Amino acid sequence: xxxxxxxxxxxxxxxxxxxxxxxxxxxxxxxxxxxxxxxxxxxxxxxxxxxxxxxxxxxxxxxxxxxxxxxxxxxxxxxxxxxxxxxxxxxx
Amino acid sequence: xxxxxxxxxxxxxxxxxxxxxxxxxxxxxxxxxxxxxxxxxxxxxxxxxxxxxxxxxxxxxxxxxxxxxxxxxxxxxxxxxxxxxxxxxxxxxxxxxxxxxxxxxxxxxxxxxxxxxxxxxxxxxxxxxxxxxxxxxxxxxxxxxxxxxxxxxxxxxxxxxxxxxxxxxxxxxxxxxxxxxxxxxxxxxxxxxxxxxxxxxxxxxxxxxxxxxxxxxxxxxxxxxxxxxxxxxxxxxxxxxxxxxxxxxxxxxxxxxxxxxxxxx
Numbered sequence: 001x002x003x004x005x006x007x008x009x010x011x012x013x014x015x016x017x018x019x020x021x022x023x024x025x026x027x028x029x030x031x032x033x034x035x036x037x038x039x040x041x042x043x044x045x046x047x048x049x050x051x052x053x054x055x056x057x058x059x060x061x062x063x064x065x066x067x068x069x070x071x072x073x074x075x076x077x078x079x080x081x082x083x084x085x086x087x088x089x090x091x092x
Numbered sequence: 093x094x095x096x097x098x099x100x101x102x103x104x105x106x107x108x109x110x111x112x113x114x115x116x117x118x119x120x121x122x123x124x125x126x127x128x129x130x131x132x133x134x135x136x137x138x139x140x141x142x143x144x145x146x147x148x149x150x151x152x153x154x155x156x157x158x159x160x161x162x163x164x165x166x167x168x169x170x171x172x173x174x175x176x177x178x179x180x181x182x183x184x185x186x187x188x189x190x191x192x193x194x195x196x197x198x199x200x201x202x203x204x205x206x207x208x209x210x211x212x213x214x215x216x217x218x219x220x221x222x223x224x225x226x227x228x229x230x231x232x233x234x235x236x237x238x239x240x241x242x243x244x245x246x247x248x249x250x251x252x253x254x255x256x257x258x259x260x261x262x263x264x265x266x267x268x269x270x271x272x273x274x275x276x277x278x279x280x281x282x283x284x285x286x287x288x289x290x291x292x293x294x295x296x297x298x299x300x301x302x303x304x305x306x307x308x309x310x311x312x313x314x315x316x317x318x319x320x321x322x323x324x325x326x327x328x329x330x331x332x333x334x335x336x337x338x339x340x341x342x343x344x345x346x347x348x349x350x351x352x353x354x355x356x357x
Contacts, residue, residue, distance in 0.1 A: 072262075
C-alpha cells in the first residue's frame with residue numbers, strides 16, 4: 001500500500017504492516033477527539049517514524065494515489081481536526 | 093470508526109473525484125487539470141519567492157539590530173572608561189533588551205529557512221508529477237476514445253490531485269507564517285524608524301552618544317590642560333595616564349617605550 005506524509009511525499013509499504021499502523025492510527029484519532037495534544041504529538045511522531053522506517057520512498061514522478069494520508073510532522077491537533085471536518089483546510 | 097490516516101485518504105479522494113466531474117469529455121478534463129497544475133506550480137514558486145523575501149528582510153533587520161547592539165556595548169565601555177557607571181549601565185540595559193529582540197528574530201529566521209526549504213522540495217515534487225502527467229495525458233488522448241479514456245484518466249488524476257491538495261496546504265501554511273512574520277518585521281521597522289533604536293542615518297544622535305561626546309569633549313580639554321601643566325612644570329607627560337584611565341607605574345611606561353613598534357605603513 002502507499003502512504004503519503006503531507007509535505008514530504010509518498011512511501012510504499014508492505015501490506016503486512018497495516019495492522020500496526022492501524023493500531024497507531026486509531027490511537028491518534030482517539031487523542032485528537034479527546035484533545036490530548038501531547039499524546040497526539042507522540043503518536044503522530046511514532047506513526048511517521050514507522051512509515052519512514054519501513055517504507056520505500058516513491059519516486060517524485062509517480063502518479064499513484066495513496067491509500068492512507070498522514071498529517072505533516074508539525075501539524076497541530078487543531079489543524080488536523082480542521083482538515084477532517086467538512087470545511088477542511090484542503091484546497092481544491 | 094476509521095482512524096485519521098484513512099479518513100484523510102478518503103477526503104483527498106473525494107476531492108479528486110469531484111474535480112473529475114467537470115467536463116463532458118474526460119479528455120477536456122485532462123487539459124483543464126493540466127492548466128490548474130501549471131497555475132499551482134506558479135503559485136508555489138511565488139510562495140517560495142515570498143518566503144525568501146521575508147527571510148532577506150529579517151536578515152537585514154538582524155544586521156541592523158546587531159550593529160546597534162555592538163554600538164551600545166562600545167558606548168558602555170567608553171562610559172565606564174570615563175568613570176560614568178550610570179551611563180554605562182543605561183547603555184548595557186538597552187543592549188540587553190536589543191539582544192532579546194535579536195534572539196527572537198533568529199528563531200523566526202530559522203523557521204522561515206525551514207519553510208523555504210520545504211516549499212522548494214514541494215515545488216520539485218509537484219514539477220516532477222506535472223511533467224509525468226503531461227506525458228500520460230498526451231498518451232491517453234492519442235490512444236483511447238473518450239469512453240475508454242475514463243478509467244485511465246481517473247487513475248492518473250487521483251495521484252496528481254492528491255499532490256496538488258498536499259502542496260495547496262503547504263502553500264497556505266507558508267503564507268500564514270510569512271504574513272505573521274511580515275507584521276512583526278513591520279513593527280521592528282517602526283521601532284527602527286522612531287529612533288528608539290538607531291536609525292542608521294547617522295543624523296539623529298542618541299542621548300547616550302550625546303552625553304559621551306560632551307564628556308569626551310570635556311576630557312580632551314582636561315587632558316590638554318594636564319599636558320600643558322606638565323610641560324610647564326617640565327615633568328613627564330600625564331596624558332597617557334589620563335587617557336588609559338589606569339594608573340600606569342613608571343615601570344610600565346618604561347616597558348612600553350622600550351618595546352619596538354611595528355606600525356604598518
